[in-house]
Amino acid sequence: MKKSIAFILASASATAIAVPASAQDNSAFTGPRIEGIAGYDISKAGSDVDNDLNDEDDQSIDGFMYGVGIGYDFAVNNIVLGVEAELTDSTAKSEIDDGDLEDLGFGARLKTGRDLYLGARAGVLANPRTLIYVKGGYTNARFDLLADDGSTEIETDLDLDGFRVGAGAEYALSENSFVKLEYRYSNYSEGEFDFEDNDFFDDDTGESGRFDADLDRHQVAVGFGYRF
Template identity: 80%
Template sequence: MKKTLTLLLAGASGAALAVPAAAQDNSAFTGPRVEALAGFDLTKAGSDVDNDVDDDDDESIDGFMYGVGVGYDFAVGGIVLGAEAELSTSTADTEVEDGDLEDLGFGARLDTGRDIYIGARAGILANPRTLLYVKGGYTNARFNFEADDGETELETDLDLDGIRVGAGAEYALSERSFVKLEYRYSNYSEGEFDFSEDDFFDDDTGESGRFDADLDRHQVALGVGLRF
């Protein structure tokens, strides 16, 4: 009986010691963080506006995305929750290079501008050094548009509002440094132009009226960051 009681006490003591140890397993993934991001960026017309007529017209642009992000993560039981924000841009662009429009003296160019994201994420530990997570939030993207018909030039910005969802894995190099890889999908459903000509203004704000949009964005991003 005495031996059995000793074993039970030893087991209870071990379990008590294991609780704080398990709680500390999340320490490499909690606290404030900053990160640099880079990866692949593809933007294309959504299903509502894709013409689906010409197979050679994929209505998409792609390029290299890069940016910075900040966030704060905390543990709730065995789950890591966090808030995050990101500012990025991309080299993706397109322009009228040939065809009837160019023959008529019309030219146009679309460049990808800045992209702002604010959202949250939730993750679980796959092992003490690897966090698997999902994310979601609000994104506002800007595209720079230029057009010239031989007589009139138009230069304006197109601002689009949408939502972003994604998933990824973060690996702790140490308690203060990490790398991560994630996929993100964004859909922009509303937009407005910032015209440079007064004739286009709907009011005194210098912005056109808002309109419905359908633009899909796919990104694969690699991140490297530090925790504090």
């Protein structure tokens, strides 16, 4: 009986010690954070609008993505929950400046602009210094469109709304600094043009009526950040 009581007391003591230790392990992934982000960015026509019949159509644009992010994380036992926001840009663009269209005097350019993201993430500790997480939320992307028919040039912003999901791993270099690697997929399903002097807009704001869209965006990003 004495051995049993001693074993129970020892087990309870070990558990009492282990719980604060587990909470302390989470401390490298809690609190406010700021980070720089960079990586590969590709936007592609979604399945509803892609054109598999014409191989000459440029249905994707890719480039270098860069930006900043902020967030706040807190721990619930061994689970880390957080909210986050990002502002990024990209060098991806596409131009129609040769071939039959150029011979007819037509030209066009599509260039990526700023991308806003607001969402949340949830993760678990793979070890005391590594967090594995999933994320998701709202994203709004802007693309700059320039069209020229040889006599008239029109430039407008295309704003697209959609969702983003992703997954990644974050490694704590110290209690205040970290690096991370993640994959993100975004789909934009609604949009509007932002320009005047066009019959497509339906009010005095210079914005067109909203329309359905289908644009997929894939990104592989690395980040380096500081936690306060």
